[in-house]
Amino acid sequence: MNNIIESSLLTLQKSKDLLLKLSNEELSDASVSPYYSSIGSHLRHIYDFYYCSLEFNNEGKIDLTSRKRDLTVENCCNSASNYLNKIIESLQAVEGKLTDSIIVIDDLGCGKIEIDYTYSALLAQANSHTIHHYAIIGYILDRLNITFEDSNFGYNPTTPKKERVLVKN
Incomplete structure (x- = not known):
């Protein structure tokens, strides 16, 4: 399996x-x-970004501004799990497309533009985007006093890890 797909699956x-x-x-x-x-x-x-990245529009382009936005995913763990499973299945099926050149439509703040990508670059962006949102989720988990045992959750693999020093009084 390709490293980009494997990394995305591990992150998801x-x-x-x-x-x-x-x-x-x-x-x-x-x-x-x-x-x-x-x-x-x-x-x-996160899931909308991946889902959109796995779907070409009728012009053969990927339009990141046209996302699914199924709000039931925000409120129901089963809906979120089902959506995630569909994404994982689709992700496992794109390995042969990774070197393909594609056109991605996005809005970076000045209106929609078309950007030249490879499929692997788009999936790498989706993976980094996911890790960024995991960091935000980590803050929410902390404020809600929910413990999630994953010391790498929300950390990019290249982020230096700070040593924790316990101070005893």
Whole structure:
């Protein structure tokens, strides 16, 4: 299996593990300031990015501005798990396309533009994007006093790890 797909599957497995731990109430809790977003809204956003990355429009382009945005994913662990499983199945089927050149449509702040990519570059972006959102989810988990045992959750593999020093009084 290609390293980009393998890395994405490994990263997405973390949210699969997280969904097994959460209740629907914890998934949808949007009480944490300053943004009042929920774990579910971040997971839905991650999954929408992947889903969109795996779907070509009728012009053969991938339009990142045209995402699914199924809001039930934000409130129901089963819906989120089902959506994730579909993404994982689709991701496993694209290995032969990784070197293909593609056109990606996105809005970087000045309106929609078309960008030349390879499929592998888009999947690498999706993986990094996921890790970034895991870091935000990590803050939400902390504020909601939910423990999730994964010391690498939300950390890019290239991030230096800070040694924890326990101070005894």
